[in-house]
Amino acid sequence: MIHIDGSLKVRLAILLLVMVSILGTLLMIEAYFATQRAAQRAYDSQLEAAALTIAEAVQWEGADPVVEIPAAALQILATQHQERVFYTVLDHNGDRLSTNLDIDLPHTSRQAAALAPTWLDLVHKDTEWRLHGQEYDSAGWEIQSPVQIWVGHTLRGRKALASELFDRAVIRFLAMVLLAATLMVLAMRVALTPMRQLRHQLRRRQADDIRPLDTRVPEEMREMAEALDTLFARQRESRDTLLRFTADASHQLKTPLAGLQSTSELALKSRSPDVWYQALEEVHGGTQRTSRLAGQLLSLARLRHIEDTEALVPLDLKELLRSTVLEWAGREVAIDHDLGLSALPSTPMTIRGEPWGLRELLGNLIDNAIRYTPAGSEITLGVESCSDHCMLFIEDDGPGVDPEGLSRLFQPFERVGRQDTEGSGLGLAIVDSIAKRHDAELHARERLPHGLRIELHFPLHEEKC
Amino acid sequence: MLRSWVLTGLLFVSLTSTKGMAATQLVVEAALDRQVVAPLLAAFEKAHPEIELTYHDRTTLEVDLLVETSSQAPDIVISSAMPWQMNRVNEGYARRIDSQPAAQWPEWAKWRNEIFGFTFEPIVMAYRLDLASYMLPPQTHADLHTLLRSQQESLKGKVTTYSPSESGIGYTLFQQDARYTAKFWDLVKALGNAEATLELDTQSMLEGLTRGDYWLGYNLLGSYAMVWAQQHPEIIVQVPQDYALVVMRTGFIHRDAPNPEAAEKFMNFLLSRDGQHVLAGKTPLFSVHPDIIGPYTAQRLRDQVGDRLYPITLNASLLAFVDPQRRDAFMARWQREFNQQRELPQGPESRK
Numbered sequence: 001m002i003h004i005d006g007s008l009k010v011r012l013a014i015l016l017l018v019m020v021s022i023l024g025t026l027l028m029i030e031a032y033f034a035t036q037r038a039a040q041r042a043y044d045s046q047l048e049a050a051a052l053t054i055a056e057a058v059q060w061e062g063a064d065p066v067v068e069i070p071a072a073a074l075q076i077l078a079t080q081h082q083e084r085v086f087y088t089v090l091d092h093n094g095d096r097l098s099t100n101l102d103i104d105l106p107h108t109s110r111q112a113a114a115l116a117p118t119w120l121d122l123v124h125k126d127t128e129w130r131l132h133g134q135e136y137d138s139a140g141w142e143i144q145s146p147v148q149i150w151v152g153h154t155l156r157g158r159k160a161l162a163s164e165l166f167d168r169a170v171i172r173f174l175a176m177v178l179l180a181a182t183l184m185v186l187a188m189r190v191a192l193t194p195m196r197q198l199r200h201q202l203r204r205r206q207a208d209d210i211r212p213l214d215t216r217v218p219e220e221m222r223e224m225a226e227a228l229d230t231l232f233a234r235q236r237e238s239r240d241t242l243l244r245f246t247a248d249a250s251h252q253l254k255t256p257l258a259g260l261q262s263t264s265e266l267a268l269k270s271r272s273p274d275v276w277y278q279a280l281e282e283v284h285g286g287t288q289r290t291s292r293l294a295g296q297l298l299s300l301a302r303l304r305h306i307e308d309t310e311a312l313v314p315l316d317l318k319e320l321l322r323s324t325v326l327e328w329a330g331r332e333v334a335i336d337h338d339l340g341l342s343a344l345p346s347t348p349m350t351i352r353g354e355p356w357g358l359r360e361l362l363g364n365l366i367d368n369a370i371r372y373t374p375a376g377s378e379i380t381l382g383v384e385s386c387s388d389h390c391m392l393f394i395e396d397d398g399p400g401v402d403p404e405g406l407s408r409l410f411q412p413f414e415r416v417g418r419q420d421t422e423g424s425g426l427g428l429a430i431v432d433s434i435a436k437r438h439d440a441e442l443h444a445r446e447r448l449p450h451g452l453r454i455e456l457h458f459p460l461h462e463e464k465c
Numbered sequence: 466m467l468r469s470w471v472l473t474g475l476l477f478v479s480l481t482s483t484k485g486m487a488a489t490q491l492v493v494e495a496a497l498d499r500q501v502v503a504p505l506l507a508a509f510e511k512a513h514p515e516i517e518l519t520y521h522d523r524t525t526l527e528v529d530l531l532v533e534t535s536s537q538a539p540d541i542v543i544s545s546a547m548p549w550q551m552n553r554v555n556e557g558y559a560r561r562i563d564s565q566p567a568a569q570w571p572e573w574a575k576w577r578n579e580i581f582g583f584t585f586e587p588i589v590m591a592y593r594l595d596l597a598s599y600m601l602p603p604q605t606h607a608d609l610h611t612l613l614r615s616q617q618e619s620l621k622g623k624v625t626t627y628s629p630s631e632s633g634i635g636y637t638l639f640q641q642d643a644r645y646t647a648k649f650w651d652l653v654k655a656l657g658n659a660e661a662t663l664e665l666d667t668q669s670m671l672e673g674l675t676r677g678d679y680w681l682g683y684n685l686l687g688s689y690a691m692v693w694a695q696q697h698p699e700i701i702v703q704v705p706q707d708y709a710l711v712v713m714r715t716g717f718i719h720r721d722a723p724n725p726e727a728a729e730k731f732m733n734f735l736l737s738r739d740g741q742h743v744l745a746g747k748t749p750l751f752s753v754h755p756d757i758i759g760p761y762t763a764q765r766l767r768d769q770v771g772d773r774l775y776p777i778t779l780n781a782s783l784l785a786f787v788d789p790q791r792r793d794a795f796m797a798r799w800q801r802e803f804n805q806q807r808e809l810p811q812g813p814e815s816r817k
Contacts, residue, residue, distance in 0.1 A: 066790060066794065067790055067791075068791045069784075069785045069788040069790070069791050070785065071783075071784075071785040071786075072782070073785075074782050074785055075780060075781050077781060078780065078781030082576055082577045082780070082781070084554075084555045084577075085555060097790065098789065098790045098791075100555065100784060100787075100788065101555070101556060127557060
């Protein structure tokens with residue numbers, strides 16, 4: 001089932017948005033302070049110019065300095081923003097020679113201005129002011145003491161300039177973000193082209209086209225392309241298996257059917273009831289074998305297609321084994337063989353499994369052993385407990401299988417060179433399928449001095465371990 | 466019993482209703498002759514009958530002091546003493562007006578959108594018609610200077626101008642004159658030689674001219690002089706041909722105005738087309754408004770005398786005029802130049 005979990009584009013966009021927002025906030029904070037500084041510098045220089053203009057107008061008349069405030073200085077102070085203006089000229093004692101507003105200057109600022117040009121922000125009657133103070137040397141014929149000049153204005157122009165500069169910075173940033181976003185969308189389209197091409201290629205494929213991919217993909221998509229290729233390969237493999245299975249099954253069914261046909265043809269040519277009777281017996285045996293073969297094919301096919309593992313229930317393997325062997329021991333086919341159980345452990349062997357599947361498995365193993373061993377052979381089944389799993393085994397003292405044949409033992413229709421019996425070669429393949437459904441490991445090995453031993457290792461049910 | 470209750474009720478209703486109608490008071494403190502602006506005030510009262518207008522006509526000095534000292538601040542402050550008005554605004558006594566007429570007002574006639582110059586009054590010379598039979602009447606400042614020097618004897622005692630120490634507008638005009646040319650001081654010296662009489666207002670100068678006490682007046686308010694000349698044909702008004710100063714009456718809403726809404730209505734009316742139309746048509750005060758048509762408009766005046774009008778614009782440089790040291794220095798120079806030739810200096814007392 002495919003769940004659509006968001007979009008790569010949206011995810012990229014959100015990531016970028018978050019990053020741009022963080023970056024933008026930092027940039028805007030920086031821009032805010034930078035514009036404040038720039039506006040401050042621009043207007044501070046006006047204050048300096050005004051102070052200098054006033055300083056130029058200071059003259060000594062005898063013992064008193066006289067300041068004829070130049071109108072230009074006030075115009076400079078007011079700026080084009082029509083600020084309210086303040087000026088004061090202090091003599092060396094700190095007495096006011098000339099002033100227009102009664103703003104009280106802090107003593108510390110006056111002292112600081114005596115040493116170096118000073119800047120001062122203060123609030124006078126609910127209005128913010130920025131003041132500049134500087135001391136100027138001036139010499140008369142009688143007295144040579146410096147005068148201190150303070151000028152100041154309100155902050156309208158500074159605020160207007162700062163906000164104008166800041167607005168421009170914000171607009172520039174937003175324009176940049178928009179442009180970057182547009183380019184990003186374009187870049188994303190270009191970058192995702194290989195994905196789109198792959199999609200188109202897959203969509204164009206015929207339903208039964210499972211050849212490997214033939215396309216160019218970037219490094220990042222290599223794994224996906226390879227995974228797709230692996231999937232195709234597995235599909236091919238399973239289809240081949242299916243075809244082989246079908247071919248083999250048809251072949252297996254054809255042989256007994258051909259036998260039946262020839263037997264019945266021969267019998268039809270004869271007029272003797274004895275011949276008819278003999279042929280009928282042969283036909284009866286043949287149909288029995290054929291229907292058994294068909295039953296086995298059916299169960300194998302069913303096992304391969306049922307994927308439902310929900311049916312697994314905890315069960316005691318020991319009890320299942322005992323009941324199955326007892327049932328088989330009573331059957332007619334087992335009369336010539338010595339079918340027996342080895343000593344069973346006292347504790348229950350609980351595994352998760354399907355009762356019918358396990359009975360089928362045991363039946364096939366026993367049936368197989370009976371078919372491929374001569375009469376009188378000893379067949380022993382047992383179950384043993386290992387550290388984290390339990391082992392089910394079946395062994396016989398028949399002729400056994402040569403070592404090369406062991407590996408092919410569990411493939412369908414494989415009889416490992418034994419064409420003498422009436423088996424179909426499907427029994428162990430069914431065993432293999434059922435074992436796989438139970439996560440059990442299947443091993444076949446030689447039994448010394450002769451014979452075959454098949455082991456099944458089941459994982460124990462967790463709760464009982 | 467019942468009747469008296471009904472009567473009381475009626476009385477109460479009538480009391481509250483009259484009180485409600487006269488709820489909005491508006492106090493205007495102005496240095497502007499009441500009879501000159503009467504048509505304007507009448508038009509305002511007609512447009513805003515809900516506002517009860519109280520108009521006090523005072524001198525510039527009184528108006529200026531009221532801004533600071535009055536226990537009950539006035540709503541509107543109007544004065545022709547531009548530097549003092551500017552100083553009050555700079556001290557933060559004005560309230561900003563953000564109305565449409567205020568925003569559209571010409572930049573040179575307002576400051577900070579707090580103070581507005583709403584009249585346009587050229588400064589002129591005036592002389593008696595008789596003068597022309599003795600000498601060529603002056604047309605420029607230079608003519609006046611030449612005339613005062615060449616006709617010193619015949620003009621002695623016959624010249625009048627503002628007193629810079631006692632009249633705020635006179636002081637402002639001389640300061641502005643001195644800013645334009647250093648030759649101004651030669652003119653002052655010549656006025657001193659001619660023993661010019663220093664008057665307190667234009668009205669006195671015009672009356673003196675009509676009586677024949679004076680032959681020539683310098684730096685008169687053109688608005689009054691032109692109206693006077695229409696009724697007194699013996700007086701000729703001359704707009705100086707080199708440069709003519711222009712002063713403005715300025716008004717602002719007091720920061721602590723008790724009725725700011727009514728005050729803003731008044732200022733808006735003053736700056737509106739309607740108000741300026743009344744100003745241009747029914748008072749001798751010229752209108753500043755560029756769109757107004759009438760006999761007394763800045764535009765009409767410009768058409769008549771060309772581009773030689775030099776308005777004293779509302780900006781921070783006016784603040785220098787009220788700086789005490791600068792004022793003292795200016796007055797000292799004035800006295801020195803004006804009384805140079807005299808034995809006994811009889812300078813008028815200082816303004817403060």
